[in-house]
Amino acid sequence: MTRFVVKRLAAAVFVLVSISILVFLIFFATPGVDPAARIAGRNADQLTLQQVRATFDLDKPLHIRYVSMMKHLFIDRDLTSYVNRGAEVLPQLTQAIPATLSLVFGAAIIWLFLGLVLGITAAGMRKSWVDPAIGIIGIIGVSLPVYWLGEVVNLITQGRLHATLFRWVPPLGYVPFTESPGGWFLALLFPWLTLSLLYAGIYIRVIRSEIVSLMQEDFIKTERAKGAGEKRILIKHASRMSLITVVSLFGLDFGALVGGSALLTEVVFGIQGVGRLTFTALQNFDLPLIMATVMYAAFFIVIANAIVDLVYAWIDPRVRRG
Amino acid sequence: MAEKLLEVKNLCVSFKTRKGVVRAVNNLSFSINHGEVLGIVGESGSGKSVSMSAVMGLIKDENAEITGEVLFNGEDLLKKSDEELRAIRGKDIAMVFQDPMTALTPVYTIGWHIREQLQLHSNISDKDAKARAIELLEEVGIPDPHKRVDQYPHEFSGGMRQRAIIAMALSLNPKLLIADEPTTALDVTIQAQILDLLERLRKTYNSSIIIITHDMGVVSELSSEVLVMYAGRMVERSTKSSLFANPQHPYTKGLMNSVPRVDRARTSRLETISGQPASLLNLPSGCAFRNRCPSAHAACTEQPTFVSDSNGYGAACFLLTEGVRS
Amino acid sequence: MSQEILRVNNVSRIYETSGGSFGRKNKVSALDGVSFNLVHGETLGIVGESGCGKSTLGRIISRLDTPTSGEIIYKGNDIAKKSLSAMRPLRKEIQFIFQDPYASLNPRRQIGAIIEEPMRIHGMGKDERRARAHELLEKVGLDKNSYEKYPHEFSGGQRQRVVIARALTLKPELIIADEPVSALDVSIQAQVLNLFKELQDEMKLTYIFVAHDLGVVRHISDRIAVMYLGKIVELGSVEEIYNNPQHPYTKALLSANPRIDQSAQSTRQILTGDIPSPLNRPSGCSFHTRCPIAVPECSTREPELRRVGAVDVACNLVV
Numbered sequence: 005m006t007r008f009v010v011k012r013l014a015a016a017v018f019v020l021v022s023i024s025i026l027v028f029l030i031f032f033a034t035p036g037v038d039p040a041a042r043i044a045g046r047n048a049d050q051l052t053l054q055q056v057r058a059t060f061d062l063d064k065p066l067h068i069r070y071v072s073m074m075k076h077l078f079i080d081r082d083l084t085s086y087v088n089r090g091a092e093v094l095p096q097l098t099q100a101i102p103a104t105l106s107l108v109f110g111a112a113i114i115w116l117f118l119g120l121v122l123g124i125t126a127a128g129m130r131k132s133w134v135d136p137a138i139g140i141i142g143i144i145g146v147s148l149p150v151y152w153l154g155e156v157v158n159l160i161t162q163g164r165l166h167a168t169l170f171r172w173v174p175p176l177g178y179v180p181f182t183e184s185p186g187g188w189f190l191a192l193l194f195p196w197l198t199l200s201l202l203y204a205g206i207y208i209r210v211i212r213s214e215i216v217s218l219m220q221e222d223f224i225k226t227e228r229a230k231g232a233g234e235k236r237i238l239i240k241h242a243s244r245m246s247l248i249t250v251v252s253l254f255g256l257d258f259g260a261l262v263g264g265s266a267l268l269t270e271v272v273f274g275i276q277g278v279g280r281l282t283f284t285a286l287q288n289f290d291l292p293l294i295m296a297t298v299m300y301a302a303f304f305i306v307i308a309n310a311i312v313d314l315v316y317a318w319i320d321p322r323v324r325r326g
Numbered sequence: 327m328a329e330k331l332l333e334v335k336n337l338c339v340s341f342k343t344r345k346g347v348v349r350a351v352n353n354l355s356f357s358i359n360h361g362e363v364l365g366i367v368g369e370s371g372s373g374k375s376v377s378m379s380a381v382m383g384l385i386k387d388e389n390a391e392i393t394g395e396v397l398f399n400g401e402d403l404l405k406k407s408d409e410e411l412r413a414i415r416g417k418d419i420a421m422v423f424q425d426p427m428t429a430l431t432p433v434y435t436i437g438w439h440i441r442e443q444l445q446l447h448s449n450i451s452d453k454d455a456k457a458r459a460i461e462l463l464e465e466v467g468i469p470d471p472h473k474r475v476d477q478y479p480h481e482f483s484g485g486m487r488q489r490a491i492i493a494m495a496l497s498l499n500p501k502l503l504i505a506d507e508p509t510t511a512l513d514v515t516i517q518a519q520i521l522d523l524l525e526r527l528r529k530t531y532n533s534s535i536i537i538i539t540h541d542m543g544v545v546s547e548l549s550s551e552v553l554v555m556y557a558g559r560m561v562e563r564s565t566k567s568s569l570f571a572n573p574q575h576p577y578t579k580g581l582m583n584s585v586p587r588v589d590r591a592r593t594s595r596l597e598t599i600s601g602q603p604a605s606l607l608n609l610p611s612g613c614a615f616r617n618r619c620p621s622a623h624a625a626c627t628e629q630p631t632f633v634s635d636s637n638g639y640g641a642a643c644f645l646l647t648e649g650v651r652s
Numbered sequence: 653m654s655q656e657i658l659r660v661n662n663v664s665r666i667y668e669t670s671g672g673s674f675g676r677k678n679k680v681s682a683l684d685g686v687s688f689n690l691v692h693g694e695t696l697g698i699v700g701e702s703g704c705g706k707s708t709l710g711r712i713i714s715r716l717d718t719p720t721s722g723e724i725i726y727k728g729n730d731i732a733k734k735s736l737s738a739m740r741p742l743r744k745e746i747q748f749i750f751q752d753p754y755a756s757l758n759p760r761r762q763i764g765a766i767i768e769e770p771m772r773i774h775g776m777g778k779d780e781r782r783a784r785a786h787e788l789l790e791k792v793g794l795d796k797n798s799y800e801k802y803p804h805e806f807s808g809g810q811r812q813r814v815v816i817a818r819a820l821t822l823k824p825e826l827i828i829a830d831e832p833v834s835a836l837d838v839s840i841q842a843q844v845l846n847l848f849k850e851l852q853d854e855m856k857l858t859y860i861f862v863a864h865d866l867g868v869v870r871h872i873s874d875r876i877a878v879m880y881l882g883k884i885v886e887l888g889s890v891e892e893i894y895n896n897p898q899h900p901y902t903k904a905l906l907s908a909n910p911r912i913d914q915s916a917q918s919t920r921q922i923l924t925g926d927i928p929s930p931l932n933r934p935s936g937c938s939f940h941t942r943c944p945i946a947v948p949e950c951s952t953r954e955p956e957l958r959r960v961g962a963v964d965v966a967c968n969l970v971v
Contacts, residue, residue: 131388222428226491228384229423231416231446233409241431321478322432369837467924483926513701514864515923518908522922540838543910570912584842586871588909592890594849596842596871602807603837 008317008324016310023302028070031295032062039291077296093296096281101300103178104277107199107269108261110192115200116254119207120243126208127215128238138208145205154198154272161194176274195273199266203257210253214246248320255312262308263301329400331501331534332381333357337394339373339380341387348606350376352558354394357638358551360501363528363535365549365566367542367581371603372555374538378504380404382421383411398502417447420495424507426487430479436463437475440494447498462493466523485516489523499531506538521547542585546570554578557604557614560632562641574641576619613644621645657826657858658690658713663722663732665708669931680930682708683719684882687957690826695852695859697873697890699866699905703930704879710830710862714748715739726826744774744822751831753811757803763789763814764799770821788817791854792847809840816847820855828860833868845872866909870894878902881930881938888963898965900943937968945969 032039040056057063061072077094126138161170172190179187218224219242227237267279278297285293317323339351351373358364368374379385381396383403396403398419403411415421423429430439440459444450450458456475463471466489479487488508495503505524509517525548528535537548545552545566552569554562554577562575573579580599586592601618604610610617612627619626625644633647634640665683683705690696698706711717713724715731724732731742750756757766767788768781776784789798792813803811812832819827829848833841845868851857863869869876876893878886878901886899897903907921923942928934934941940950950968957966 222423222425223431225384225423226429227431229382229415229421230443230494231412231414232442233412244433245431320433322480369839469925485926513927514866514905515701515908515927517910518920518922519924521910522920541910542838542912546912546914547910567914570914581839582912584839585912586842586845586865586867587912588866588870588894588906589911589913592871595846598842598846599839600843602809603840 009314012310012313016306019306020303023306024074024299025070027295027298027302028073031291032060032069032073033066073295077299093292096293097278097296097300100276100278100281102180103275104262104264104266104270104279106178106181106188106192107195107266107275107277108258110196111199111203111261111266112254112258114196115203115207116250118200118204119211119250122204123208123211123246124215124238124243126212127219127242128235130216135212138212142205142208142212145201145203145208147205148201150198150202151268151272153201154195154269157194157198158272178275178277195269195275198273199261199269207250207253211243211246211250214249215242218242218245248316251312251315251319255308255315259305259308259312263304264297330357330397331360331362331399332536333395333397334377334381335395335397337377337380337396338392339376339385340391342389342391343607345607349558350606351380354555354558354560355632356553356560356563358502358534358536361528361532361534362551363537363549364551364553365545366536366538366553366555367540367545368555369540369581369603371557371606373558374555375506377555378421378506378536378538382415382419382504383408384421413447416443416495416500417498418500419502419504420498420500421504421506422488422491422495422508425511426484426491427511429491430487432479435476435478436482436490439479440475440490440497443494443497458497462497463490466490466493466527467519468493484512485519488512488520492520492523492527496527496531496533500533502534502536503528504536504538507540508537509544510539510541517544524548542582554581557606557609559614559642561615561643563632563634564639564641568639574646575643576621576645577615578641580618580620613642654691654693656689657692657727659723659725660686660688660690660713661723661725662687663709663712663719663724665705665712665717666720678931681882681933682930683712686722686879686882686884688877688884688887690858690860692825692858693852693856694874695861695872697869697876698860698862698879699864699869699876700879701864701905701927703881703927705882705930706862706879707830709879710748710828710860713860714746714828715742716748743770745825747819747822747824747827749815749819749827749829749832752835753808753815754835756815757811759803761802762799763794763801763803763806766803766814767818767821770818774822784821785817788820791820791851792817793843807840809836809844812836812844813847816844816851820851823855824857826858826860828862830862831864832861834863834865841868848872866906878905881928881933883938883966884957884964885939885966886963887957887965892962896962898960898963898970899967900945900969901939904942904944937966 039060040053040062059076061069064072122138122141126135129135158176161173162176166173173194174187174191177191179191181188215238224237224241227241264279264282266277267283269275270277270280271283278300281293282297282301285297334357335355337351337354338349340347340349354373354377366374366378376385380392381403383406385392392404394404398414403414437456437459440462441452441455444455444458459475460471463474468474468486468489474482482490492508508524509520512520521544524535527533535548537544539545549566552564552566553560554575556577562569562573562578564574569578570582573582577599580597583597584599586596599618604614613619613622613630616622616626623644630642630644630647632640632642640646663683663686664681667680667682669678669680686705686709688696698709700706708717712719715734719732722732723730726742726746731739764782764785767785771781771784785799786796789796794810794813794817798806803814806814833844836844848859849872852859859872861869861872870890873890875887875889877884878893878899880901886893886897886902893902894906897906904921904923908923921944925942928938928941934951936951936953937943937946937955940946943950947969953968955966955968957964960970
């Protein structure tokens, strides 16, 4: 088992290094493009351009530039954004990360819970009205665009019914947990519910169909022959086996969201998270900031995948031999 | 007069399909006594597996219709609720299936599976269940049972897995074990071990066995009684020795002649049964075998009744009623 | 006067598996030094259990796979290392039949097209192909109007007949069949076996018949090779092998076979333990871990296949 873990982590490191090289090459080695001009932003004067060239060692060979960039990013941590007039890049990122993590974690707990409970129920009550009813909930979740739903929620909670029913809803934005746990929770409540609805819809459908197909397997027949009841079979056997698919799916979704895909939710609810930061960076073509957010996103996705593989081995003993 | 362990009367299992009603089991009647081994022989479409699934109450298809009586120790299983059947399944009647590789939930250890079987029907503690599991694994000849009990199914070979499954099935001392092609997926030398094991356990636990198979050799090794099925019906019922010495039904004869024998010098041609196995959607009127039967004649357009002696042995063929023996 | 059509010399096939730690690969010896010859018109049955390599051997001889070492001399030419394109003309003469009739036929094509495909590949004209297809359908006992039908309209046994017809289109000389009747019902199996025999007589075919069913192998073969973990342990005529087996494994295999005739009450010899995995072949004679007559020497000395009396045996104790 340890061999499996070590192998997996080594592979993750390898992927991260490869991504860093690739991202670097895209930004700094595209032919015909002057990286200095890009970094310094529009309307930069000669002095700034020279400064940029010096800081980033742009006159040196490619591999030195790469090492220099990585040094700025990870060791010196002094990457500054020229577009934003010297604002340091990494603090912006480190401030945004907790917001996104809080948003995604909370939503994940909700959508996993809903997905499992409703998915298993739908599969178990296939012959009744409950199954199609849950199916409809699932479809609604999948079909409502997050930004539309978010705006509607805001309309109700911040606008129309703000004075009455939703008096307790704080204004849009993120409240750090360290500042006020209660405020943190309330500010995130509706963003959580909005973001999770989409994923809950997906997971309900996936889990339900996995379980339905697993119920046809031979080992279920054995369980019935043992004298196990349908409920026990559904939960201890079919649902337990369905976790294998859920884990892979979850790893991908979670990784992508933490990496910045929760962008729309963050924008709609005014949360200064990584998604929003990346969006702003792209709009302003703030190259150092873009590099940082892309690297961060890649990092998180790779880590999430590696963790998924490990959880996989924990859930499915057949995989452990690797 | 010893009460029969299992008495099946006029069991019918039909399925509504898009192409029509399929009678997978058609008026099956037989009985088995304590301590007997009954072999049910047939090819695909014979209904042998479906009939035993029906006996266990394992048919979950909404389109299935099951009629008749299945008397186990005098009580009709078909009239029992699923809850009542669950108390019987695994405890009084156990079933072992064909493919050991897919028969157990892969995420639980063998010990866990045996413990679950025990705890579904008794109040045994976890510790005692594990001890019992180790005992059982040893009994079925699995080496190193203390280590193996905590291993997962995929860590066992096919033969070992089937042994563990048999151990689990017999853990509560069921009176009847139904084995559906238990050795078909296994190599010959491993098959021999499993058949030997079943025979040994039968003697130890004094249970009855119904073994479903297509292999005449397996029937001959293990059973004392045989039932031959074709297209959902029982066509012959006999003791093992009479069946092999003097088969009555043309299908049985044809089947036995079709089998290339290990112990006989080869012939240039195997005697075959002509035609294709009966399609349940397209059965001929009267005797389902008549299109392939070398002795078919005018009377065969009617359904032959099963003509039996006082023991229930006999065949469903007009050749018998008319006193004509081939 | 039968001449030799095939000579297999010391053929080995080693697979490398990934699955060790970083870069270290495990070597699996699927075949180890297999040698035999085959005479025109005869049927060689190859029998054995899981991991014995019989299916691998079948695929290697028909060159669906390449041996790691050794020679396969077909009609005087070594085809072991021939390239795919060099093998092409030989495909007319050497044909392979697979086990699963449900997977061997393209479900989207008509039977006629399926049978004609080999002819199309080798450049036969349309009318000629059609005529031959009809001829073959009749030869394998299928109805003429099967030509337009699709595989799903046929049963397993009928599908296997189509597979056989397809194998015969280019008038092959050697047919290698890997478990061709295992997936079929007993009564259908007998029909297909009879068909194999008829075709052999009519078309002067040579067969290599791989199977696990001892009865089937006995019925169809002239000679039999018994394999265990990649090696031939006994090779001889059908009568010798079945009536007077020499190798302890052959004896155990025959004894383990469930007998229909219970009156011949020799006690069954039942081997203990599992068949070792090819990943973990025992040292010396690979059968020694389960052999009822093994002596200490057997765990170190690997026996060679040698003629002893009327058969070839690979056993340290049979001389």
